[in-house]
Amino acid sequence: MALTPVQNQTPAFTASVSACAGALFGLFVGTAQGSGLLGLLIGAVLLGAMGFVFTGLIAQAKPVRWATVVVFALVGLVVGGLPALVLGALFGLFAGWFIFWLATSSYRKHLVPYLTPGQVLWHYGFRVICGAIFVFLITPILVVMPLSFNAEDFFTFTPEMLRFDPAGYSLKHYRDFLTNEGWQQALWNSLRIAPMATILSVGFGTLAAIGLSQPHVPFRRAIMAVLISPMIVPLIISAAGMYFFYSRIGLQGTYLGVVLAHAALGIPFVIITVTATLVGFDHSLTRAAANMGAGPITTFFRVQMPLILPGVISGGLFAFITSFDEVVVVLFVGSAGQKTLPWQMFIGLREQISPTILAVATILVGISICLLTTVELLRRRSERLRGMSPS
Amino acid sequence: MSDTTQSGPVLSADGTPLKRSLARALRMQKVRALMLIAPLLIFILLTFILPIADMLFRSVENRIVSDTLSETVVTLRDWDSVNGEAPEEAVYESLYYDLFVAAEAKEHTKLGTRLNYEQTGISSLFRSSGRKLDDIGEDHVKAMEKAGGGALKDEALWFEIITGGASGAGNTALLEAQRTKMAQLTGEDFSADIGFVPGAEFSDLFPRTAMAYTDFALFTAVLDEDVVAEEDPWETVFVAFAQEVQVPGGAEKLAAYTGPGAAELTAAAEALADLEPVSFKASFLDLDEDWGDVGNWRTIQTYSPTYTSGYFLNSIDMQKGVDGAEARPENQQIYITLFKRTMFMSLVITGSCIVLGYPVAWILANLPTRSANLLMILVLLPFWTSLLVRTSAWKVMLQQQGVINDVLVWLGLVADDARLVMINNQFGTIVAMTHILLPFMILPMYSVMQTINPTYLRAAKSLGATNWTAFWRVYFPQSVPGIGAGSILVFILSIGYYITPEIVGGTKGVFISNRIAYHISSSLNWGLAAALGTILLAVVLLLYWAYDKIVGIDNVKLG
Structure with missing residues (x-):
């Protein structure tokens, strides 16, 4: 749907804008090859000429774009082998799209008609800035993944990896994770601690959240502040306090101590998510149930619980990930027998740098993607159940 | 037409005034809400708030000095830290008895570490002195052991002397006081019956000796789980007796003593006659001349109270000086x-x-x-x-x-x-x-x-x-x-x-x-x-x- 009627641009406009883009790319490639100025010139001339020619070929846009991809890929292959082929193809894809985007004025179509050229430029400039920030957000997580398949014991991309040489990749770090005694023990400990802590915090937290969402609660604000505080107080202070106190009462270095500590840390998340679900809860439903003869317990399990279940589950997932990820408190409250996965990673990062950490990190990213998806689906389901439009 | 003329409060179905009935319903609701919240609140209080409170308490708590050197802290209170002279004999005397018990319980190194945060070097001073404490009054101990054909080497005799025999009245006040002191020092429970009560007569005449022996008895019975009467008393008992008998008036007290072992004690006192009375100050300075250092004593005195602002001053790069808080040296400010x-x-x-x-x-x-x-x-x-x-x-x-x-x-x-x-x-x-x-x-x-x-x-x-x-x-x-x-x-x-x-x-x-x-x-x-x-x-x-x-x-x- 076009907001603004558009005409095709003149060859001169397309050529000059694409020449600017070409100059930018040429500058980078040129510097990498030794001469920035030469690269800048070649890039500008090349893309400028392409822009000029392509403006006349708008009718055959599709084949021309494919041809551009193939030509750049082939040039890349000749110049620098397999990696350059990929880069060339990507560049060809971009150049083809960009020139036709300019030439057919597609960029103007979806914007309101009264914008000045400067505003249009700012509109796209702003998106580029946002894109850069998104890249900043996501790159570190993406970089870890290929590195975990490194065949060498390095934290960096080896030349073999960059050449897409199969010899540069291996699963040995995953194998190490699966066979190494220390890592397996740590994984097992994490799996033993996190679910127990989750059960504790979900159990107590759900009850309290239901209590807090009643219409008349004395000291509601103060109680809420106390219950949320484990999330706000710096972890190192919680850890210090728990270390001092738990060693006084003999819980320091025990499984129970770590579970209790993690349950306390997970509770704010349960409270927040469950209270959020209860905000839209229609209390006449429970009254209706009582009216029809259901006792408080039946009402809770048959009416209230199914409605708040999505919130409870996502709160539980938050509590689980909090415990599963937590390292500061377990470092102090736990002893060697409670060494969890994050603890093992922390030691690995601080002392012996082994790429096994990256393999573990990749697995953890996979787990977080699963959890994120689940939470998102639950949130939508909960909104649907409560009659809000899913956003 | 009665309902139009009724002027009393509105009643609910069961006859109670509506206002009260509503208030009760509201109260019920509040209680129910609180009941639901209570388990979590208690859980958070126990696992989270209490630990934080404990940490806050720890930042001002400073019991270790007064627990470990309970007597020294009291005698040191009157010492004038400004005039630049080391404390007098009485302080060293208390230090000897305190430090001896602390060294037996291995608590003196902890105290040394604590004071070392404030004054570098104290830790090693405590550590080395704890090892060499037996040197103080060594001659006196040997002389007493030799006297009367080695009668005082008999641990059973000592037990009888201090308890005053089977018939003598006991001094339970002393025992209780020492129990409290030992419990504070070691953090253990000393309330068990140890089968020992210091005798009233002996402890009136020679309080210091009785006190030293009571410490020994408690330590042996509770911590080592041995029988008191079968163990050799600590050197402090000998030194305390030598000290008490050699002060003016000591000999008269001994003469007045009629309880068990009077003859042996008299023989020991005669053997001590050739020796100078024990000088604790000189002996400590012999062990380590840092005991004469005013700075060390000032630190002990400054950190004597049970609560201190010292940690807080430390965390803002200050320290407790002679007259109140002062900035730390430039190179220690971090x-x-x-x-x-x-x-x-x-x-x-x-x-x-x-x-x-x-x-x-x-x-x-x-x-x-x-x-x-x-x-x-x-x-x-x-x-x-x-x-x-x-x-x-x-x-x-x-x-x-x-x-x-x-x-x-x-x-x-x-x-x-x-x-x-x-x-x-x-x-x-x-x-x-x-x-x-x-x-x-x-x-x-x-x-x-x-x-x-x-x-x-x-x-x-x-x-x-x-x-x-x-x-x-x-x-x-x-x-x-x-x-x-x-x-x-x-x-x-x-x-x-x-x-x-x-x-x-x-x-x-x-x-x-x-x-x-x-x-x-x-x-x-x-x-x-x-x-x-x-x-x-x-x-x-x-x-x-x-x-x-x-x-x-x-x-x-x-x-």
């Missing part, structure tokens, strides 16, 4: 710098989160729902990813042979031999923490911006505002609550961060929390760690309170 650095870096991180988060939140709030939800994943994925994964990712990215440096070198922007140092300094900490905390900024901003009506902006423009004016005068003020909420949250989180600075911060990029962790696990100066933690906690709670006022705790949203 905490103020560290607090300033923590504040500064947290501010920089918050600032860069605002700068990076605002455009993202804006675009998320203004895109069509479908694309916004897709982009939201890019924000939520880092939020859900393990903190250690993100920290290790930044380690991979920032190190000298890391991805960023590789790319820069490949692009020719940086020479291969001049790779940028981006890790183990403040830059590394700031970049990594900005990335880690950015979702906490974007999410509150996004939820505020979602509620801003886009027509206001259009209205402003149609009234002739430029883009910038429309944004700055209309949109931005409405988004300020989001900025405030996000900033406080990010600031609170960053000020107490530990893991990331520890891994990517090196030495220049660490926060106060790293120092706290160091004091808990490496230097074992728990009091100082607690004081630093208390200061940090105070700052955080202040911000938390502000957050509650501005945003409201209930409005925190996750994802």
